[in-house]
Each structure stands twice: as structure tokens, then as C-alpha cells.
Amino acid sequence: MAALVSAIVIIFSVLAYTVLARTQPVQYHRRDGVKGTSFLDHEDPISGFLGRTFLRDNIPYLDIPDKLIQDVFYYRWTSLQRNLRYVTAGTGYMCTEFVHPVGYAKAFGTIDAAAGHQIDEARWLRDTAYADDYIRLYTRGPADPLQYTQWILDAMSRRAMVTGDSEFLATQLDDMVRVWHLWDPFFDSDAGLYYYQPVWDAQELSLPGFIADPNNKDWDLRKDGPDTFRPSHNAYMVANARAIARAAEISHDGLVQSQFLNIADDLEAAMYERLWAPEQEFFVRKF
Structure with missing residues (x-):
């Protein structure tokens, strides 16, 4: 009887090991x-x-x-x-x-x-x-x-959250700031917003072009559109500013972090002040 029990135990152990071995993750x-x-x-x-x-x-x-x-x-x-x-x-x-x-x-x-x-x-x-x-x-x-228009800096920041490589993001801080300031010529200080042609916001043949050229006499204007304050572009810039602030925080650069957090807050506030359409409950582009 003892021999039979031992045999059963051995067989069960072998089967259990085989099943577990097959189900172990690679x-x-x-x-x-x-x-x-x-x-x-x-x-x-x-x-x-x-x-x-x-x-x-x-x-x-x-x-x-x-x-x-x-x-x-x-x-x-x-x-x-x-x-x-x-x-x-x-x-x-x-x-x-x-x-x-x-x-x-x-x-x-x-x-x-x-x-x-x-x-x-x-x-x-x-x-x-x-x-x-x-x-x-x-x-x-x-x-x-x-x-x-683009949100490259924002994408860099969110990528660091996935890879865990905050150091790489921190090493890009000076260059992120440089890329940000390339947009300075397209900032309207009175409006507190950035402007650009729709075509370079990847939105050719958009509504501003038809408004600016209602009689279809200027194909380039109709296709490319006039300079407008664009919700998409300004939203990208808000996100890019916050990405710079995050890179600055990782780099322990409190001055740059504070500067770009303020920039992001001011730009977002300007979007709500000038581009928000309450009747549509959405943002609209404006000339």
C-alpha cells in the first residue's frame, strides 16, 4: 500500500511539474x-x-x-x-x-x-x-x-515617462529652449498668442482661406490661408512649454522651470480669453 501511495505521489509530482513548466512565462x-x-x-x-x-x-x-x-x-x-x-x-x-x-x-x-x-x-x-x-x-x-506647427517637445517629455530615461530629457533642456524661441517671430504680444498660416498648421484649404478669398480669385490665399491665431498651434505651444518646465525640473533649474510654467499658464489663459467660443463650447481660430 505504501508503495502504491509513493508511486501516485511521484506520478502527480511529474505531471504537476510538466504543467507548470509549460505555463511558465518565457x-x-x-x-x-x-x-x-x-x-x-x-x-x-x-x-x-x-x-x-x-x-x-x-x-x-x-x-x-x-x-x-x-x-x-x-x-x-x-x-x-x-x-x-x-x-x-x-x-x-x-x-x-x-x-x-x-x-x-x-x-x-x-x-x-x-x-x-x-x-x-x-x-x-x-x-x-x-x-x-x-x-x-x-x-x-x-x-x-x-x-x-508641432508638439515635439511635449512628445519628448511624455516619452521619458514611458522609457524612464529622464536623464536624456534633461540633457536636451538647452536645445528645447532654443527650439521654443524659434517661434518668437510668430508671437503677437498684444494678443498673447502665436499665429501661423493654416497650411503650415497642416490644415490647408481651411475656413480662413475661404473667408479671406470668398470669390476664389487668389488660389494661394485660398489654399494656404491668411495668418490666424490657431487653437491647435497655441495648444501645442502650451504643451511644449510645460515639457520644457518638466525638463528643467529634472535638471534642477528652478529659474527655467518657473519661467516656462508661467509662459504656459499665460498662453493658456490667452486662449480662453480670445479663442474660446462659449456658444460652441469650443475653441475657434481668429484673424
């Missing part, structure tokens, strides 16, 4: 040496895409009941991957807005209108070098952060 090691845990199949969701090595090494994985959303999730990562470009030694990577180059792109094919979106997505990549390089193209050149 361990992987990030490039920075931090151990992570993966419970999901990392091969099947990316099996239909090219560049699987990049995807396997870098992206977060998702497993949800809605297959369409899940497929779109993985497709978005392949879209980001297709737009990453290695440019030159010492400069590293950038991200294009279009897979096929366009004539109005700036240095190395950069277009800053999409940069905030791209940094927002790239913040989830395990290898931080891609976004580090891309950010420096704007903060230190030669990419043009003035071509379109």
Missing part, C-alpha cells in the same frame, strides 16, 4: 540588461510581415478578442518600421512621413508635422536609439522644427 533580456516577461506568442502575430527581427526585438505584443483591432495594432508597428531610415554615421536614425520621398521634405527627408506622432509611437520601442536619434535631429539640427 523570459527575455532587454538590451539594457533589464529582464522582462512575455506570456504571448511572439511569432504568429508578425508572421505575415517583413522585418520580423525588428518587430520581435522592439515592439509590445497584444492579444485581444477583436482580431481586426489586433491586426491593425501590428500593422501600425510595421508602418513605423518602414518609415525609419538610417541617414549617416553620427546622426543615426530618422523617421519619414512618407515611404516615398516628397519634394517639400527638409534635411534627410524630415517633415516635422508628423514628428510628434512618430515620437509618441516610437516611445514604446525597446531600443531607444531610434527615437533618441530622431529627437536630436530636431533639437540639435539639421531638421527644421519650424516648417509646420
Whole structure:
């Protein structure tokens, strides 16, 4: 009887070990040496895409009941991957807005209108070098952060919250301030707001162009629009100012932190004073 009980115990132990071993999460090691845990199949969701090595090494994985959303999730990562470009030694990577180059792109094919979106997505990549390089193209050149309105500095700040690399954000402080002041010529001190043409706010053929050219006699004016105080642009600038303040806080630069918190508060107050339409309960652009 004792032998039978011992045999049953041994068999149960073997079965339990086998089940537990199969259900233990797969361990992987990030490039920075931090151990992570993966419970999901990392091969099947990316099996239909090219560049699987990049995807396997870098992206977060998702497993949800809605297959369409899940497929779109993985497709978005392949879209980001297709737009990453290695440019030159010492400069590293950038991200294009279009897979096929366009004539109005700036240095190395950069277009800053999409940069905030791209940094927002790239913040989830395990290898931080891609976004580090891309950010420096704007903060230190030669990419043009003035071509379109943008929230690059804000995206940098929120990225640091994901990566945990506050030091990288802090090292960019002086350059963030420099990028901010590039917009000084487009600030109206009387209104307390920034202005720009709709086309360079990525909103060509918008309402101001039709108001300024009601008879359709000036196609450039109709398409590009006149200078206006734009809620989108000014909201970006509020967010960018708060991002500089956060970088200054990390750098223990209380003077710059206080300065840009005040700038953000004043700009936001001006938006509510001049751009808020109570009857619409929304912000409107104004000439």
C-alpha cells in the first residue's frame, strides 16, 4: 500500500511539474540588461510581415478578442518600421512621413508635422536609439522644427515617462529652449498668442482661406490661408512649454522651470480669453 501511495505521489509530482513548466512565462533580456516577461506568442502575430527581427526585438505584443483591432495594432508597428531610415554615421536614425520621398521634405527627408506622432509611437520601442536619434535631429539640427506647427517637445517629455530615461530629457533642456524661441517671430504680444498660416498648421484649404478669398480669385490665399491665431498651434505651444518646465525640473533649474510654467499658464489663459467660443463650447481660430 505504501508503495502504491509513493508511486501516485511521484506520478502527480511529474505531471504537476510538466504543467507548470509549460505555463511558465518565457523570459527575455532587454538590451539594457533589464529582464522582462512575455506570456504571448511572439511569432504568429508578425508572421505575415517583413522585418520580423525588428518587430520581435522592439515592439509590445497584444492579444485581444477583436482580431481586426489586433491586426491593425501590428500593422501600425510595421508602418513605423518602414518609415525609419538610417541617414549617416553620427546622426543615426530618422523617421519619414512618407515611404516615398516628397519634394517639400527638409534635411534627410524630415517633415516635422508628423514628428510628434512618430515620437509618441516610437516611445514604446525597446531600443531607444531610434527615437533618441530622431529627437536630436530636431533639437540639435539639421531638421527644421519650424516648417509646420508641432508638439515635439511635449512628445519628448511624455516619452521619458514611458522609457524612464529622464536623464536624456534633461540633457536636451538647452536645445528645447532654443527650439521654443524659434517661434518668437510668430508671437503677437498684444494678443498673447502665436499665429501661423493654416497650411503650415497642416490644415490647408481651411475656413480662413475661404473667408479671406470668398470669390476664389487668389488660389494661394485660398489654399494656404491668411495668418490666424490657431487653437491647435497655441495648444501645442502650451504643451511644449510645460515639457520644457518638466525638463528643467529634472535638471534642477528652478529659474527655467518657473519661467516656462508661467509662459504656459499665460498662453493658456490667452486662449480662453480670445479663442474660446462659449456658444460652441469650443475653441475657434481668429484673424
